[in-house]
Amino acid sequence: MNIVFIGSGNVATHLAIAFKAMGADIIQVWSRDSRNAEILAAITKATPVKCWDSLDQTADCYVIAVKDDAIAEVASHLQDVRGVVVHTSGATEMDVLKGTGTGYGVLYPLQTFSKTKVVDLKSVPFCIEADRSETFEKIAAMAHLLSESVAEVNSEQRRILHLAAVFACNFTNHLYDLSSKLLQQHQLKFDLLKPLILETAFKVQHTQPAEVQTGPAVRNDLLTLEKHLDLLEGSPHLQDIYQLLSDSIKKTHL
Amino acid sequence: MNIVFIGSGNVATHLAIAFKAMGADIIQVWSRDSRNAEILAAITKATPVKCWDSLDQTADCYVIAVKDDAIAEVASHLQDVRGVVVHTSGATEMDVLKGTGTGYGVLYPLQTFSKTKVVDLKSVPFCIEADRSETFEKIAAMAHLLSESVAEVNSEQRRILHLAAVFACNFTNHLYDLSSKLLQQHQLKFDLLKPLILETAFKVQHTQPAEVQTGPAVRNDLLTLEKHLDLLEGSPHLQDIYQLLSDSIKKTHL
Numbered sequence: 257m258n259i260v261f262i263g264s265g266n267v268a269t270h271l272a273i274a275f276k277a278m279g280a281d282i283i284q285v286w287s288r289d290s291r292n293a294e295i296l297a298a299i300t301k302a303t304p305v306k307c308w309d310s311l312d313q314t315a316d317c318y319v320i321a322v323k324d325d326a327i328a329e330v331a332s333h334l335q336d337v338r339g340v341v342v343h344t345s346g347a348t349e350m351d352v353l354k355g356t357g358t359g360y361g362v363l364y365p366l367q368t369f370s371k372t373k374v375v376d377l378k379s380v381p382f383c384i385e386a387d388r389s390e391t392f393e394k395i396a397a398m399a400h401l402l403s404e405s406v407a408e409v410n411s412e413q414r415r416i417l418h419l420a421a422v423f424a425c426n427f428t429n430h431l432y433d434l435s436s437k438l439l440q441q442h443q444l445k446f447d448l449l450k451p452l453i454l455e456t457a458f459k460v461q462h463t464q465p466a467e468v469q470t471g472p473a474v475r476n477d478l479l480t481l482e483k484h485l486d487l488l489e490g491s492p493h494l495q496d497i498y499q500l501l502s503d504s505i506k507k508t509h510l
Numbered sequence: 511m512n513i514v515f516i517g518s519g520n521v522a523t524h525l526a527i528a529f530k531a532m533g534a535d536i537i538q539v540w541s542r543d544s545r546n547a548e549i550l551a552a553i554t555k556a557t558p559v560k561c562w563d564s565l566d567q568t569a570d571c572y573v574i575a576v577k578d579d580a581i582a583e584v585a586s587h588l589q590d591v592r593g594v595v596v597h598t599s600g601a602t603e604m605d606v607l608k609g610t611g612t613g614y615g616v617l618y619p620l621q622t623f624s625k626t627k628v629v630d631l632k633s634v635p636f637c638i639e640a641d642r643s644e645t646f647e648k649i650a651a652m653a654h655l656l657s658e659s660v661a662e663v664n665s666e667q668r669r670i671l672h673l674a675a676v677f678a679c680n681f682t683n684h685l686y687d688l689s690s691k692l693l694q695q696h697q698l699k700f701d702l703l704k705p706l707i708l709e710t711a712f713k714v715q716h717t718q719p720a721e722v723q724t725g726p727a728v729r730n731d732l733l734t735l736e737k738h739l740d741l742l743e744g745s746p747h748l749q750d751i752y753q754l755l756s757d758s759i760k761k762t763h764l
Contacts, residue, residue: 368724375709423685423692423751425709425710425724433719436714465684505681
């Protein structure tokens with residue numbers, strides 16, 4: 257299988273390397289950022305491309321992994337290619353690709369990728385959508401090359417998944433950050449919280465989060481809630497977050 | 511070493527079983543809830559106790575693992591015991607134990623315990639405080655039986671740690687819960703988010719959370735932020751949380 261990658265950021269890098277490892281040929285890497293394209297092309301033995309005229313029109317698949325607001329523009333250059341065109345975005349509807357390739361769809365890996373950290377894709381859910389069943393089969397076969405978890409998810413569901421991921425991943429990481437800074441202010445090491453953070457994530461792998469909710473809010477321990485708000489007196493911003501999330505826990509559980 | 515446990519909840523259960531496994535003798539388990547006391551006593555081959563008059567006065571250590579607001583009352587019954595008295599609370603100052611035993615202090619395991627799940631205590635930070643250095647050595651020796659991570663933490667720092675743990679654990683779990691319910695409303699499985707949740711927790715084991723912050727807020731992707739708020743239109747409560755945490759991410763990063 258021949259694949260052209262459009263984009264050379266975190267998602268493009270992880271997917272291109274993984275496809276290459278599974279025996280696919282990455283024939284070209286297109287990127288606005290020619291330096292990134294060259295790096296990813298070097299790793300995957302592909303040709304870096306900067307100009308749309310040089311794009312190979314005959315690949316089996318074109319994987320668009322660029323910023324959401326650049327997808328439509330990129331798609332306008334893929335009207336005549338003779339392969340399947342997919343984007344990898346959680347928040348962008350499939351139909352932005354209408355008219356491209358010989359079929360189009362979405363290949364959305366539900367994971368957070370950093371350039372510096374290898375992610376085992378085998379357990380990453382790949383959410384797939386396609387213009388028609390023939391294309392779906394092709395995209396699903398590609399996804400199964402990388403992962404054991406492949407699910408059909410339409411554009412509306414994908415939007416919800418992406419939103420839910422903001423709560424479960426982006427906001428969660430920000431809470432880690434706030435707690436880390438709170439400790440730092442008091443000469444305490446963030447290391448102390450790391451086992452707790454891991455255990456909290458482990459727990460919900462086999463139990464519904466609501467069943468393992470702990471802390472002062474779910475116990476309606478008003479004295480501790482008040483003490484905590486007092487401790488945050490110099491940080492009205494943290495007080496607001498503490499109050500809102502504690503109220504939300506109470507609303508859910510009490 | 512002989513230990514008496516006061517309390518039979520999650521923390522008491524995990525600690526008593528772990529001490530027993532390391533060769534300590536759990537001689538009594540006191541609990542208001544005699545049924546729980548009987549269960550824990552049976553597991554650890556201890557005697558269940560309900561009445562203060564029956565309390566063995568000669569144990570090496572008395573571990574108080576009851577609700578925060580019950581610690582002071584429990585302590586009033588431990589004035590004359592001939593051993594070290596510790597409580598295990600993150601939010602309670604050490605001096606509530608003043609006058610008890612032949613020395614007193616705190617043995618606070620920074621972890622979230624559920625009855626149904628075994629936790630490997632080896633990596634759990636045990637935060638220790640004591641009335642004097644002799645007591646400190648005794649409590650530290652006990653902690654080292656269970657864990658490789660033992661830290662001296664005074665009452666004020668412990669309060670901050672406990673507060674930081676609310677952000678990093680309790681609030682985080684609640685965000686998992688909110689995302690789980692959002693998916694459920696749209697016939698999507700929470701399973702899809704589980705690898706992402708794990709990876710988010712793994713990432714900060716070796717990297718500062720601020721360095722791996724992802725999502726629309728940190729990119730200042732106003733279009734996606736607006737779309738997400740629209741998607742939450744029927745849930746003003748979730749909109750508030752989304753807005754506040756996104757603003758907080760922007761405030762931190764932009």
